[in-house]
Amino acid sequence: MQKFTFVTPGRVSMEWGGATNGHLADEAKRLGSRPLVVAGSSLAKSGILDAILASLHKAGLSPTVHTGVPPEPDLDALQAAMNAAEGADSVIAIGGGSVLDVAKGAAALGGTGHDARAYHSGKVNVPETVSRPILAVPTTAGTGSEATWVGVYTDKEAKRKASIRGGAMMPVTAFLDAELTVSCPPAVTAYSGMDAFVQAVEAYTSIGANPLTDSLSGKATKLISDSVVNAFGAPQSRQPREDMLLGSYLAGVALNTSRLGLVHGLAHPIGAITGAPHGLLCGLLMPAVTRFNAMSDLGNDPIRFMTGMKYDQIASGIIMFAENYMTGLGAETVAKYSERILRMLEIPSRLSEIGLREEHLDAVAKEAMSSGSTKANPRPVTEADARAVLESCL
Template identity: 40%
Template sequence: MASIILPRVLEVGAGAMARLPAVLQGLGCRNPLIVTDRMMAQLGYLERLRGLLAEAGMGGDVFADTLPEPTAASLEGGLAMVRDGDYDAVVALGGGSPIDSAKAIAVLGRHGGIINDYRFPRQVDEAGLPVIAIPTTAGTGSEATRFTIITDERTDEKLLCVGAAFMPVAALVDYELTVSVPPRTTADTGIDAMTHAIEAYVSRKANGYSDSQALAALRLIGPHLRRAYHDGEDRAAREAMMLGATLAGVAFCNSSVALVHGMSRPIGAFFHVPHGLSNAMLLPAVTEYSLPAASARYADCARALGFAGLDDDDARANAKLLDTLVAINDELQVPTPAGFGIDRDRFFEVRHTMAEQALASGSPGNNPRVPEAEEIVRLYEALW
């Protein structure tokens, strides 16, 4: 049996952001706290959002100090505002990091404690303040998931927090907000979304519902990722990627992620590599490692992505999948860890710790081929 959880409201398409006042009204909310970052202010999106709220006679206080990789400390300013204010909702505007920050602020602001109290394996189902997510990248799918990831900067560990409390009540999925996203971020977030859909489909927790969403996401992402990267003004590609990212979020929220994500989080925590970029670095090698345990499923992914033909047998489809994943990383200029600027000695020094943290996250246990710690260490070494 699969237990499916989704946002109560999903507004999808051009101009969806303008629905915010009506969505808040429908939830009985009038005084939201907007959680965002400085880039949204610079791009003018924050001003537009506050204008929509002001026209409807609603509040619009702002916490704009979220970090690209949120930490326990980076939440403090927003938490202080929630504790001292009279907010009845949290509006998250931005990529995965502002949305993850908003989820944590909404739960901690209502229930207290520190983020470590909420880490997996605890299931957090007690509702916080309602979150309305407005994603501005086609990537994390955080607008449609019951997860948030916050780094504990004292230990350099990314904490996974799970439960219905972290599922936004509403998501306004407006692809027009992604047209200004630069190529590097388009690539990283797009490969992140592709990874979500692939891992959801090959996961040991996959089910009929998550399969349908994962395959739909892959059919959208495969033909449009490179188009959006090369031409940010390609609205058809932007629209397909945005919907694909949300469907991939729905897929892995109701299945799981697997080994790529398990290994990716420690790289992000230790070396401050953006999450989508560390996924991209890992995806070809981890797919090759995992393939023998789920050959038919990976072949389905290759065909859905359009990397293989419908008449290709599984072996041929999977060979094309591996070749295309490597080719996409080349075309989208995904750097190696060395190319990113990571120090080799430090990387090798912490590889065993990273492997233990990856296993502790639980994600590798959902992989079709479940690794031992030493196998993860070898994959990190091969990645270098």
């Protein structure tokens, strides 16, 4: 018996070069005439932002611009964008996950009479109805933020990283132009690529998965595992860039309904302490969490049995291990594959390398227990389990 509600952007448009050839402006025109453009600073420096703004003016729009969103954004960054959005009738978000998250929050929460902290602490709920439609244009592949109603922000004072979510934060349109991802620095391609891979796997194996999300996250694991190394090693090559952007979008659509797992439950509190990039942390934690989820004894529990089968299905699609693949060893294959691509993508494998210390582990494990991602993990997690996983990665 199935019971779920599936929410997704109403429209998705994919086109190589579409951001600068006028087609993005055509999409923007459908949503409003006074958009706030929230853009990443690298986009401004490269001149691409100027080209996009010129096409918006040519289409008869009157955009204002907000830049300067920091990586792993805090509540001050969200508040500044909320203030900038007050006079706008729509928001165009062009950037990596941090920019998209801030822009989505700005669109939904700006001018509501409550500040960013009130939403982050959970005192006030995000409006369900869209007041400023959002056009989301990712420049990394990615967080999948263009496909979700979630934003993640850090409360620096409380050293707490948590999400804000709600209907008004869902983009009305996602615009996928993989040409924008070509200029990503190698480290950003690596970190965001691992985030996309982990999100696809966690969405697929989550206890919140359903047949709709499975069809998307299953396809995403295949697209991403086929292309993540090539997108890093041959950055100008078009096919891996397109496959990565599509894969991260599909994973984003899936996770918005299915939610994620223990990797994300742990990555947020570690990120709040260390400031390490989210995708780096996701990659680093993936092998240990996958082994924690591995179930050698499938038993009679239907969820455990299904989880084992799902890891088998992911493993069977991973080309570089296909010849060694054996049924029932799917989780170990996924863990080994993750370790191998972490090395290829030059991502650290120990938490001590990014500044986490033994004395932090109790607090991280405790904070991870309140995360919706941890609660969606296929194997139930105790605080002691979470600490043991962390210790194995130290």
